Amino acid sequence: MNRNAQAVVLAAIGAVALRVGVTDEYARYVNDWMKWPLVVSGAAMVALAFLAVFSSRYDDSDSSRAVWALLLPVVVAFVVQPPALGAYVAERRANDVAAVQIDKAAVAALPAGQVNDLLVSEFVAYASAYPEVLTEREVRLVGFATHDGDGWYVTRLSISCCAADALAFRVRVDGADAPADEQWVEVVGSWVSGTGEGVGATDPPVLAATAVTPVQEPKRPYE
Structure with a gap:
C-alpha cells in the first residue's frame, strides 16, 4: 500500500x-x-x-x-x-441494582406535593434498598417502552464508559396502555409499595401511572 x-x-x-x-x-x-x-x-x-x-x-x-x-x-x-442500544440489550441486562452507586448518607425522602424527576436506575435502587424514599411520593421517569408477557416497562440504559458495558434498568408500568416497543415516554406516577424491594429482587418495581406522554429520544439516551 x-x-x-x-x-x-x-x-x-x-x-x-x-x-x-x-x-x-x-x-x-x-x-x-x-x-x-x-x-x-x-x-x-x-x-x-x-x-x-x-x-x-x-x-x-x-x-x-x-x-x-x-x-x-x-x-x-x-x-x-x-441507533442507540435498545430493547434487545434491555431484555438481557435488566436491573443490576448492585451497579448503582448511591451515597447512603445523601438519601432523603423526596419532597411531598410535587412531581420528582428521577433516573430509572435511581428509582430501581430506591425501591430495592431505600423504599421509604418513594413512599407516597409522585415521580417522573423518562425512558423507552419494552414489553414482555407481564406487561410493559419504562426502560433506560446506563453506561460507565461505553455502550459495551451498558446495563438496563426497567420499571413495570400499571394503569396505562402500552406504547409501541422502544417508543420514548415520560411516565408520571407513584411506586407500588412492596414491589422491587430487596437487593437482588427478581421482580422489578412497579409504577402506578397517572400520565404517560410520548416524547422524543433525548440527545443523551444513556443515564
Missing part, C-alpha cells in the same frame, strides 16, 4: 472520529467525558494523514486493490448512523 493510500485511510478514520465527536452522535457509543478525546484523536489522525502526503519523497505504486477494501467499513461508519 503506497504512502498516499495509507494517508487516505488514516484521514478517513480520523474524519469518522471527528464527526462522531463534534456531533451528538458520540453519546450513542461513549460517556460524555470521552467527547473531547475523540475530537482530539480524530484531528490528530487527519493532521498526520496530510503530513504523510506532503512529506512523501517517493510513491510506492505497488498497491493492492484489496487493501482499498479497508476503506469500506470506514465509509459505512461515516454514512450510517446506528
Whole structure:
C-alpha cells in the first residue's frame, strides 16, 4: 500500500472520529467525558494523514486493490448512523441494582406535593434498598417502552464508559396502555409499595401511572 493510500485511510478514520465527536452522535457509543478525546484523536489522525502526503519523497505504486477494501467499513461508519442500544440489550441486562452507586448518607425522602424527576436506575435502587424514599411520593421517569408477557416497562440504559458495558434498568408500568416497543415516554406516577424491594429482587418495581406522554429520544439516551 503506497504512502498516499495509507494517508487516505488514516484521514478517513480520523474524519469518522471527528464527526462522531463534534456531533451528538458520540453519546450513542461513549460517556460524555470521552467527547473531547475523540475530537482530539480524530484531528490528530487527519493532521498526520496530510503530513504523510506532503512529506512523501517517493510513491510506492505497488498497491493492492484489496487493501482499498479497508476503506469500506470506514465509509459505512461515516454514512450510517446506528441507533442507540435498545430493547434487545434491555431484555438481557435488566436491573443490576448492585451497579448503582448511591451515597447512603445523601438519601432523603423526596419532597411531598410535587412531581420528582428521577433516573430509572435511581428509582430501581430506591425501591430495592431505600423504599421509604418513594413512599407516597409522585415521580417522573423518562425512558423507552419494552414489553414482555407481564406487561410493559419504562426502560433506560446506563453506561460507565461505553455502550459495551451498558446495563438496563426497567420499571413495570400499571394503569396505562402500552406504547409501541422502544417508543420514548415520560411516565408520571407513584411506586407500588412492596414491589422491587430487596437487593437482588427478581421482580422489578412497579409504577402506578397517572400520565404517560410520548416524547422524543433525548440527545443523551444513556443515564
